[in-house]
Amino acid sequence: MSDLILFWHRRDLRISDNLGLAVAQEQSQKVIGVFCLDSNILHRDNVAPARVTYMIGCLQELQERYAEVGSQLLILNDEPSKAIPNLAAALNAKAVFWNWDVEPYSKERDRTVTEALKEKGIAVQNFWDQLLHPPTEIRTGSQQPYTVYTPFWKNWINKPKAQPAKIFQNQINLTEAEIEIAQTVGAIALPTAKELGFVWENELLLKPGEKAAQKRLYEFSESAIFEYQEQRNFPSVDATSRLSAALKFGAIGIRTVWSASNAAMEKSDREQAQAGVKTWQQELAWREFYQHAMYWFPELAEGAFRQVFKTFPYDNKPEHFQAWCEGKTGYPIVDAAMRQMNETGWMHNRCRMIVANFLTKDLLIDPRLGEKYFEQKLYDWDLSANNGGWQWSASSGMDPKPVRIFNPASQAQKFDPKAEYIRTWVPELRTVDTESLLTGKISPLQRQAFGYPQPIVDHNQQQREFKNRYSQQKTDS
Numbered sequence: 001m002s003d004l005i006l007f008w009h010r011r012d013l014r015i016s017d018n019l020g021l022a023v024a025q026e027q028s029q030k031v032i033g034v035f036c037l038d039s040n041i042l043h044r045d046n047v048a049p050a051r052v053t054y055m056i057g058c059l060q061e062l063q064e065r066y067a068e069v070g071s072q073l074l075i076l077n078d079e080p081s082k083a084i085p086n087l088a089a090a091l092n093a094k095a096v097f098w099n100w101d102v103e104p105y106s107k108e109r110d111r112t113v114t115e116a117l118k119e120k121g122i123a124v125q126n127f128w129d130q131l132l133h134p135p136t137e138i139r140t141g142s143q144q145p146y147t148v149y150t151p152f153w154k155n156w157i158n159k160p161k162a163q164p165a166k167i168f169q170n171q172i173n174l175t176e177a178e179i180e181i182a183q184t185v186g187a188i189a190l191p192t193a194k195e196l197g198f199v200w201e202n203e204l205l206l207k208p209g210e211k212a213a214q215k216r217l218y219e220f221s222e223s224a225i226f227e228y229q230e231q232r233n234f235p236s237v238d239a240t241s242r243l244s245a246a247l248k249f250g251a252i253g254i255r256t257v258w259s260a261s262n263a264a265m266e267k268s269d270r271e272q273a274q275a276g277v278k279t280w281q282q283e284l285a286w287r288e289f290y291q292h293a294m295y296w297f298p299e300l301a302e303g304a305f306r307q308v309f310k311t312f313p314y315d316n317k318p319e320h321f322q323a324w325c326e327g328k329t330g331y332p333i334v335d336a337a338m339r340q341m342n343e344t345g346w347m348h349n350r351c352r353m354i355v356a357n358f359l360t361k362d363l364l365i366d367p368r369l370g371e372k373y374f375e376q377k378l379y380d381w382d383l384s385a386n387n388g389g390w391q392w393s394a395s396s397g398m399d400p401k402p403v404r405i406f407n408p409a410s411q412a413q414k415f416d417p418k419a420e421y422i423r424t425w426v427p428e429l430r431t432v433d434t435e436s437l438l439t440g441k442i443s444p445l446q447r448q449a450f451g452y453p454q455p456i457v458d459h460n461q462q463q464r465e466f467k468n469r470y471s472q473q474k475t476d477s
Contacts, residue, residue: 003028006088008098009035009073010106010250012129013058014210015065017164017253020099020127028094030172033066033073034087035059036080040105042196046372049198050345050379051245056193057208058251063190065210071170072179074187080109083186085116090185091178093122099129099250102295103383130247131288132161132254135295138288145296146289147305147398153285161262164255204379205346206242213246214256221260226273228280235337235348236420241280242346244380247287258284290388293398300387300397303368308473309396315364323456324359325373327426330447330455332437333412334358336425343425345379349389350415356393357406362462364469367394395470403470405463412438428452 005028012018013035024031042052059075066073076083088096096117101107114124128134138156139145146152174182193200206216220241224231231239246252261281268274294300304310323329327338337351347355352374359370367390374390375381391397395404416422419437423430428450429437436442440455447454 002030002092002094004030004032004091004093006084006091006093006096007031007033008084008096009033009062010098011101011248012099012250012253013055013062014213014251014253015062015069015168016210016214017256018099018168018250019129019165020097020125021168022165023125023127024095024097025168025170029170031168031170032071032091032093032174033062034084035062035073035075036083037075037077037191037196038080038109039077040079040109046375047198048345048375048377048379048381049193049200050202050204050377051381052196052198053193053200054204054206054208054245054379055249056190056196057204058210058249059190061209061211066170069168069170070173072174074182075190076186077188077191078186081112081116084113085120085122086185087182087187088117088122089120090181095123095125097125097127099127100134101130102135102291104294104298104301107298130250130254131291132156132258132284133159133288135292138292145292147293148400149286149289149398152289152292153282156285156288157281161258162255164253164259200345202344204245205344206245208251210251213243213252216241216243216246217252217257217260221264225261225264225280226268226270226276228276229278230272230276232279233350233415234421235340235351236416236418236424240349244382244385245346248380248382248385254284286388287385290384293388294384300391301383304394304396305391305398306396306402308402308470309394312366312396312473313469314360314366316366316369317363320363320456321359321365321369323453324355324363324365324370328453329358329363329457330453331358331408331440331459332419332422332426332429332442333408333416336422339425341374341377345377347378348421350411351421352389353393354406354408354411356390357404358408360394361405361466362408362457362459364462364466367391367396403467405466407459407463409439409459412440426452 005024007021007024063073117124133156206212224239231237261277265277268277327335329335334355337347337355341347356370359365360367371386371390374386392399395402419434422437429452432442
């Protein structure tokens with residue numbers, strides 16, 4: 001058996017601050033990367049073309065980074081349970097390393113790959129790389145997982161955080177014989193997203209790859225982070241990090257991100273600036289809270305956490321759902337947000353809450369349908385964050401305030417006071433006065449003239465209906 005270690009990339013498409021890759025380098029002078037185009041993921045019904053385009057872009061840069069340090073990233077296009085063990089055996093690898101994931105499918109996939117590797121006598125090592133603290137580390141006093149964010153945050157923030165892992169530097173490439181062996185067991189040239197059947201023609205919000213993510217982090221932590229608390233809820237303002245896709249695919253390491261936030265805190269000389277940094281750190285903790293929740297409660301991926309919503313009598317009217325998907329509900333702030341996502345593959349977080357609340361509380365549609373539509377469109381879609389956000393908005397998840405109903409008009413008035421966001425994404429209404437845009441009180445004649453639909457439901461009426469159904473459900477359960 002050779003000294004070669006095969007490092008299996010999944011949600012860690014970088015060579016910097018990669019825990020598993022750093023440990024592999026410490027144990028061997030020859031480390032080869034591999035990525036598997038998993039058909040169990042790519043062939044799902046809800047895969048967004050924008051997301052695949054971003055992933056392929058990250059892989060292109062990752063291959064370049066491997067070449068720069070004298071190694072290679074091999075690409076496989078097969079079932080991981082077969083492809084990874086077969087490649088490792090063919091290259092006579094002594095071990096396969098990878099970083100853990102929290103998702104139910106990933107956990108099962110890793111179990112089968114581990115078993116197949118051990119049957120071939122190949123060692124396995126795993127690491128928690130995508131979290132500052134693994135799920136087993138943050139527990140209640142009775143050693144149970146947290147189901148409420150605030151106590152989770154208080155525990156989480158007081159734990160020491162690791163520094164970024166050292167950058168991978170290999171300097172030993174595959175031999176020609178090893179390259180030939182790799183090709184015979186399925187290693188292929190990296191395909192384009194189009195070659196995989198995913199077409200995305202629009203520009204991505206963040207350029208794929210490690211370098212772009214690091215640049216964006218630097219820009220954010222040098223300026224916008226200090227105003228984050230004040231500005232983060234205004235969708236017309238570029239006030240968020242926009243690193244969600246980079247964190248989802250691991251184009252940047254979470255320890256690098258945390259280190260940048262701490263550096264920003266150290267140079268903050270104003271109370272408001274410190275509050276901005278702390279608020280962003282709390283958002284990073286929300287990310288981990290939802291991932292911990294998915295790890296401990298995998299049933300979240302299938303439906304509601306709260307019993308009262310497991311059999312909630314939603315209407316699920318197809319015509320209402322279609323109008324919501326297309327941004328044609330007659331509610332300007334809702335339609336603006338949906339059109340932004342449809343066109344760019346991204347939606348501002350405040351707007352994600354608005355449209356999710358509207359779908360579940362106004363249209364009385366099962367949040368799982370909204371979750372799936374987001375999965376079809378978002379380039380930064382992440383199961384844990386998407387599920388957590390939807391259950392928060394639908395009141396079906398881990399939330400001490402279960403009945404949260406947003407008024408679309410109030411949300412627009414508070415977070416888009418000049419209607420700049422609405423005018424950007426609902427251009428047919430750009431000449432309508434601001435007050436009418438925010439309140440939604442656009443006359444039927446104006447709506448007809450501009451080709452904009454009438455409201456498909458009455459908010460006040462639907463609010464009462466939701467509350468009635470919720471009260472009845474609590475009584476019945």
